[in-house]
Amino acid sequence: MEKVGITIIGAGVVGLAIVHELAKSGRKDILVVEKNTRYGLETSSRNSEVIHSGIYYPKDSLKAKLCVQGRIKLYELCEKHKIPFRKSGKLIVSLDETEFEYLHKLKENGQQNGVEGLEIMSKNMLNQLEPNVSGYGALFSPETGIIDSEKLMHYFYHTSKEAGAIIVFDSKVIDIDRINSGYAVTIEKDNYKFETEILINSAGLYADEIAGYAGLNIDKLGYRIKYCKGEYFKINRNINIEHLIYPVPEKVSLGTHLVIDLAGGKKLGPNSIYVDSISYDVDESHKTDFYEKAVRYIPDITLDDLSPDTSGIRAKLQDEKDDFRDFIIKDETENGLAGFINIIGIESPGLTASPAIAEYVSRMVRI
């Protein structure tokens, strides 16, 4: 069997950030195996492309720490390597007094996480900043921005290859066996087997399945992923709004918000619907629901302005009844699998956190 030092399963933004981090530190023996024909064809290209500031997550959680660190790293990367981005700022808009009070708690939480510049805005201040947005008041986050995620992945992919990493496509992992020197990995095509000393599971929506191949009891360990779909509806008219506009967050998501892309296009989304299987169809019958949510804070919008756009699926560990589940980033030595690193449940803010996740994982690899 052929041998490699480090294998990463999955070339989404997280797998690519990890290979980039390891390759730039001088390791030459890194292989990425990706089942699709190209990098980034799944969740990493089906999201809001928002660089989150880190307001929402419980203090000291991986989500909080890696979001704040990842955001700072992303802005540095974007500046240095000309990856398109815009620090647009974001407004979380409250619709009544109760929600407005909640924004104060959110501000405090964000500050504890190290988020800079958060500011509570009165109705008047909100109207001055965004005349086409209505609300009772808002929380302004100046550090939130948007990024071209394709260009980010393109940068990670090409710099990793230039540094000597090998990234192969059409290579679906279908089995993993523990062997003396590490792991024997089986690829579906030709039942090809190779050996790797370290194995990093960054398989997004399938990361629980991969952990299962390695012999872990995913239900007992709490690793089972629940699919939570998020659909988007495009706004077909130019509404003059400069900032990302979010409602007060819901229990399982940040709420259906106004997303602005780098070309100025606007869409609403994502909603959140737990599903049993992966399909990216957008159900047109959800249009009224999107409209009714949006018109509360964008009064000019009409039903005719909306048309179905894309969708993405969140790799959630959190069930509808759970309050919060953190990212799992873990070396499985205590479960008898030394050198097997699981990265599971990387939902939002996974894009933002990706460079910080990469640094975190590369420290585990070097230990």
Ligand SMILES: Cc1cc2nc3c(=O)[nH]c(=O)nc-3n(C[C@H](O)[C@H](O)[C@H](O)COP(=O)(O)OP(=O)(O)OC[C@H]3O[C@@H](n4cnc5c(N)ncnc54)[C@H](O)[C@@H]3O)c2cc1C
């Ligand atoms: C609707 C939505 C909106 C979001 N908005 C934001 C946002 O605005 N900001 C933000 O920071 N985050 C956001 N996120 C989260 C972010 O998109 C994800 O956290 C991130 O893309 C996860 O990247 P990944 O590399 O872990 O997963 P993926 O992009 O899914 O990559 C995993 C890769 O593994 C491969 N793979 C799987 N199984 C195998 C196998 N058996 N063999 C080989 N390869 C395999 C897949 O083909 C895939 O390419 C959003 C997510 C969703 C769903």
